[in-house]
Amino acid sequence: MDKSEQELAIKRILVALDASTHSLAALEAAASLAANLQxxxxxxxxxxxxxxxxxxLPFAHEFNSSSAVRQPMSSEKMERQLRLQASQARRxxxxxxxxxxxxxxxxxxxxQVTASVLAAALEADLLAMGRVSRPLSRHSRLGSTAREASTRTRRSVLLxxxxxxxxxxxxxxxxxxxAAGQAMETAxxxxxxxxxxxNVLLLAQTRDAADQLKEDLSARLGQRGLKVQFHWLPQATVDNLAKMVxxxxxxxxxxxxxxxxLxxxxIQELLDRTDCPVMLVR
Structure with missing residues (x-):
């Protein structure tokens, strides 16, 4: 990689934590990256x-799943629950x-969750968060905060x-x-x-252009100690990329x-159609 790509550094990883298992998966992934990148x-x-x-609000109630009892909700009770969740997240x-x-x-x-997360992300190099998948509803697979983060923040995002x-x-x-060079260095x-x-997916319109990209990368990656496989995606559509994934x-x-x-x-359509971890490099 050239000098600008080699200088790509992730030194501060922001993890958006909540009560979901998805954010805990993001935390584990972020911790793994933190260990490797110091x-x-x-x-x-x-x-x-x-x-x-x-x-x-006076009509607010909560449903206790263990007792099947509906109970009144209050802002004070919600504050206690949020403090407990924050304590668990910190731990x-x-x-x-x-x-x-x-x-x-x-x-x-x-x-507001989305605005707060996006504002905090400006102080970090990478935002890690849960994507809040809902397998039973294909069109809501990506949560609202993850959807906004995938397009609005100028920081890299790990979902x-x-x-x-x-x-x-x-x-x-x-x-x-x-930009692709930065993504390559991260990968x-x-x-x-x-x-x-x-696995490198070459986005090129012709075979000759794909071969040139492969030749350039082979020379650059030759000393990195990796097994590299190249694949050409001649028709760069979301459908084809989703099928490849x-x-x-x-x-x-x-x-x-x-x-x-990209x-x-x-990107949002692709995220809705895939379940794998995704790193958006910016």
């Missing part, structure tokens, strides 16, 4: 002001960070879900642009950390570049 973990818990407002962060001997910090803020980790072969897109570091092979069964998808396939609307 990065700091920053935990963020947002006390959702919308929930607090709703809990204070989970501490355990994960201590396990990999990473520096860490934690803070709680009150506000995880429960039951997945980073210990899979890495699949990275490459179109020859500087190389991730593949080196796990010892898995690196699904055919891989288990992979970590790293996206970056200037191809129209722009906001296409």
């Amino acid at each position: 990065a700091e973990l920053i935990g963020l818990f947002v006390e959702d002001e919308n929930l607090l407002h709703l809990a204070g 989970a962060l501490q355990v994960a960070a201590d396990r990999v001997e990473a520096r860490w910090s934690f803070r709680t803020v009150r506000g 995880m879900q429960h039951g997945r980790n980073l210990n899979y072969p890495v699949l990275v897109t490459y179109d020859g642009t500087p 190389v570091k991730m593949a080196q950390a796990t010892g898995d092979e690196l 699904q055919a891989s069964e288990n992979c970590v998808l790293v996206l970056g570049g200037e191809n129209p396939l 722009q906001a609307e296409a």
Whole structure:
């Protein structure tokens, strides 16, 4: 990689924590990256002001799943629940960070979840969060905060879900642009950390252009100690890329570049159609 790509560094990883198992998967992945990159973990818990407002309304109730009893809800009770969740999130962060001997910090803020997460992400190099998958509803597979983060933040984003980790072969897109070079460097570091092979998906309109990209990358990656497989995607559509990811069964998808396939609307459609961990490099 050229000098600008080699200088790509992730030193501060923000983890958006909540009560979901998806955010815990993001925490575990972030801790793994922090260990490999000598990065700091920053935990963020947002006390959702919308929930607090709703809990204070006179008709607000909660349903106890264990007793099947409906009980009145209040803003005070919701505040206690949020404080408990924040405490649990902090403890989970501490355990994960201590396990990999990473520096860490934690803070709680009150506000709208999406706006608070995006604002905090500006202070980090990478935002890690759960994608809030809902398998029974294909069109709501990506949660609202994850959806906004995937397109609005200028920071790199790692999207995880429960039951997945980073210990899979890495699949990275490459179109020859500087942005794709940054994604490639990130993918190389991730593949080196796990010892898995690196699969490069060449985004080129012609076979000659794909062969040129492969030749350039082969020379650059030759000294990185990785097993590299190249694949050409002649028709760069979301449908074709989604099929490629699904055919891989288990992979970590790293996206970056200037191809129209990697722009906001296409990325969101791709995220809705795939379940693997996704790193959006910016």
